[in-house]
Amino acid sequence: MASVQSLTSAVHQRLANALSAALPESADADPLLRRSDRADFQANGILALAKKAKANPRELAAQVVAQVTAGDLIKDIEVSGPGFLNITVSDRAIVENLAARATDPAGRLGVPQADAPGTTVIDYAQPNVAKEMHVGHLRSAVIGDAVVQLLEFTGETVVRRHHIGDWGTQFGMLIQYLEEHPHELDHKASEVSGEEAMSNLDRLYKAARGLFDSDEEFKTRARRRVVDLQAGDPKTLAMWQKFVDESKIYFFSVFEKLDMEIRDPDIVGESGYNDMLAETCRLLEESGVAVRSEGALCVFFDDVKGPDGNPVPLIVQKSDGGYGYAATDLSAIRDRVFNLKANTLLYVVDARQSLHFKMVFETARRAGWLGEDVTAHQLAFGTVLGKDGKPFKTRAGETVKLQDLLDEAVERATAVVRDKAEKVGLSEEEITENGRYVGIGAVKYADLSTSAVRDYKFDLDQMVSLNGDTSVYLQYAYARVQSILRKAGEARPAAHPELELAPAERELGLQLDRFGETVLEVAASYEPHKLAAYLYQLASLLTTFYDQCQVLSADNPAEVVENRLFLVDLTARTLHQGMTLLGIRTPDRL
Numbered sequence: 140m141a142s143v144q145s146l147t148s149a150v151h152q153r154l155a156n157a158l159s160a161a162l163p164e165s166a167d168a169d170p171l172l173r174r175s176d177r178a179d180f181q182a183n184g185i186l187a188l189a190k191k192a193k194a195n196p197r198e199l200a201a202q203v204v205a206q207v208t209a210g211d212l213i214k215d216i217e218v219s220g221p222g223f224l225n226i227t228v229s230d231r232a233i234v235e236n237l238a239a240r241a242t243d244p245a246g247r248l249g250v251p252q253a254d255a256p257g258t259t260v261i262d263y264a265q266p267n268v269a270k271e272m273h274v275g276h277l278r279s280a281v282i283g284d285a286v287v288q289l290l291e292f293t294g295e296t297v298v299r300r301h302h303i304g305d306w307g308t309q310f311g312m313l314i315q316y317l318e319e320h321p322h323e324l325d326h327k328a329s330e331v332s333g334e335e336a337m338s339n340l341d342r343l344y345k346a347a348r349g350l351f352d353s354d355e356e357f358k359t360r361a362r363r364r365v366v367d368l369q370a371g372d373p374k375t376l377a378m379w380q381k382f383v384d385e386s387k388i389y390f391f392s393v394f395e396k397l398d399m400e401i402r403d404p405d406i407v408g409e410s411g412y413n414d415m416l417a418e419t420c421r422l423l424e425e426s427g428v429a430v431r432s433e434g435a436l437c438v439f440f441d442d443v444k445g446p447d448g449n450p451v452p453l454i455v456q457k458s459d460g461g462y463g464y465a466a467t468d469l470s471a472i473r474d475r476v477f478n479l480k481a482n483t484l485l486y487v488v489d490a491r492q493s494l495h496f497k498m499v500f501e502t503a504r505r506a507g508w509l510g511e512d513v514t515a516h517q518l519a520f521g522t523v524l525g526k527d528g529k530p531f532k533t534r535a536g537e538t539v540k541l542q543d544l545l546d547e548a549v550e551r552a553t554a555v556v557r558d559k560a561e562k563v564g565l566s567e568e569e570i571t572e573n574g575r576y577v578g579i580g581a582v583k584y585a586d587l588s589t590s591a592v593r594d595y596k597f598d599l600d601q602m603v604s605l606n607g608d609t610s611v612y613l614q615y616a617y618a619r620v621q622s623i624l625r626k627a628g629e630a631r632p633a634a635h636p637e638l639e640l641a642p643a644e645r646e647l648g649l650q651l652d653r654f655g656e657t658v659l660e661v662a663a664s665y666e667p668h669k670l671a672a673y674l675y676q677l678a679s680l681l682t683t684f685y686d687q688c689q690v691l692s693a694d695n696p697a698e699v700v701e702n703r704l705f706l707v708d709l710t711a712r713t714l715h716q717g718m719t720l721l722g723i724r725t726p727d728r729l
C-alpha cells in the first residue's frame with residue numbers, strides 16, 4: 140500500500156495506546172484529538188474519561204503523558220488547563236511524512252483509497268433536448284463532475300448517467316413541424332457548430348409553438364404525432380432522433396467549453412427507460428405501494444400535503460395512461476440497482492426538485508428497490524443569483540445563455556492574464572489558453588467553493604479577482620512555484636528531515652499532511668466545497684511561507700534551499716491534484 144499514515148492519525152494512535160495503558164478499564168476510549176492554535180494538536184478526551192472513572196483529570200492526563208513514549212514522532216506533550224493535552228510533533232516527523240507523500244509510487248501523494256469502495260451511479264449534467272441549457276444545468280455539471288473525480292480517486296466504481304429530458308408531449312409538435320418542413324435539420328452533425336445547432340432548435344421550437352397555438356388543425360396533427368411517437372412508429376422516431384442529435388451537438392459544445400468530459404454512452408435520457416415503464420407500474424400496483432385514484436396510479440405519503448391539507452400523491456401513471464417524470468425516475472432506479480448493481484445512487488439536481496426525489500426514493504424503498512445496502516441521495520443545489528441577489532437574468536429579464544456567460548468569463552479572465560503576460564513572457568497562444576483555463580476555472584470554483592445547497596451570486600468581477608478565495612489565486616500560487624523551480628537552476632527539491640523548521644514551514648507541512656484525510660472526507664460526504672476551502676488555506680499558508688522564508692536566497696545553506704524547494708514543490712503538486720479533482724486546470728506559466 141502506497142498510502143501514507145497522516146501525522147494526525149499517528150499521534151492519535153500513540154495517544155490512544157497511552158490512554159488505554161493509563162486507564163485499562165476504558166481501553167478503546169477516544170482521546171479526541173483536534174488541531175490547536177497553542178500546539179500542533181490538542182487532546183480533549185481526558186476530562187470526560189476522568190469523570191467517568193472518578194479520577195482527577197490532571198492526574199490522569201499526567202499519567203497519559205508518562206505513557207507516551209518520547210521518540211521521533213512527538214517532540215513535546217504537556218498537560219494544560221483542567222486536563223487537556225497539548226502536543227507538538229517533531230520537525231523530523233513532519234518532513235519524513237511529507238517525503239513519503241512526495242515519493243508515493245502510485246503518484247497519489249500518499250492519499251489512501253476508501254475503506255470499502257462500492258459502485259455509485261451518479262445522475263448529473265442532464266439538460267433538456269431542444270432547449271437552451273441554463274445556469275442550473277451548469278451547477279449540476281460542475282458539482283457532478285467534481286464528485287465523479289473525487290469518488291473515482293478514492294477507488295469507487297462510478298457509473299455516470301446523464302438523464303437528459305428527451306421525451307414528452309412537446310415532441311409531437313416539433314416532429315409534426317419537421318414532417319411538414321422536411322429540409323430543416325437536414326445536415327450532418329459535423330456541419331454545424333453548437334451555437335448553430337441551438338439556434339436551429341430554437342427557431343424550430345418557436346415556429347412549431349406558433350403554429351400549435353394558432354392553428355387548430357396543426358394542433359390535432361401534432362397530438363396524433365405524440366401517439367405515433369409513443370407507439371414507436373419508425374418514421375416518427377427517426378424524426379425525434381434528429382432533435383436529440385441536434386441537441387447533442389449543442390450540449391457537447393457547452394461541455395467542451397466547460398473543459399469537461401461527457402461521454403455519449405453515458406447519456407441515457409428519459410426515453411431510455413420507456414421499455415420499463417409498464418413493468419414499473421405493474422410492480423408498484425401489485426405490491427400495493429401504488430393505488431388507483433380517479434383513474435391515476437398514485438403513491439400517497441402521510442407527510443406530503445397541499446396547501447388545502449389534502450394529500451399530494453406521486454403520480455406514477457396518469458388517468459389517460461400516460462407516464463411522466465416519476466415513472467421514468469422509478470424505472471431508472473430499478474435499472475441502476477438491478478442492472479448496474481449500484482450500492483449508492485446520487486442525483487445532482489436543483490433543490491427545487493427535492494420533494495419529487497423525496498417521494499420517488501420513499502416509493503422505491505416501499506417497493507424494496509432501495510434499502511440498507513442500496514441508498515439514494517439527492518445532492519441538492521441552490522439557485523444561481525445575479526449581483527442584485529435575484530435569480531440570474533439578463534437585463535431584459537431573459538434567462539442568460541450559458542454559452543454567452545462562459546464566453547464572458549473567458550474574456551474577463553483573458554484580460555487578467557494579458558495584464559501580466561508580458562512580465563511572464565507569454566505567447567499569444569498561451570494567453571488564449573490560459574484565459575480559458577482561468578475563466579472556466581473561475582466559474583467552476585465559484586460554484587464549488589460554497590456549500591452546494593446555498594444559493595450563490597454569479598459575480599464575474601469577484602470570480603476573476605486575484606485576491607481572495609478564487610481559483611485564479613490558487614492558479615497563481617501554483618504558477619509561482621513553477622517559476623521558482625525554473626529559477627532554481629541546479630538546485631533541486633530534496634527533503635532534509637535533519638533540519639529545524641521555521642513556524643511557517645511547519646504550518647505549511649502540517650496542512651500538506653492533511654490532504655489525504657481531507658480528500659477522503661470530502662468524497663464520503665460529497666462536499667467539494669471543503670476541498671476548495673482546504674486548497675485555499677494551503678495557498679494562503681504558501682503565501683505566508685514566502686513572506687517569512689526565502690527560498691532561493693544566497694544566504695541559505697544548500698540543504699535549506701533544497702528542503703524549501705521540496706516544500707513548495709509538494710505544495711504545488713498538492714494544489715494541482717486538488718484542483719484536478721475539482722475539474723480546474725493549473726497552467727505552469729501564468
Ligand SMILES: NC(=[NH2+])NCCC[C@H](N)C(=O)O
Nearest residue numbers: 262265266267302303304488
Ligand atoms: N433523474 C433526474 N430526474 N435527473 C434530473 C433531470 C433534470 C431535468 N432534465 C431538468 O432539466 O430539470
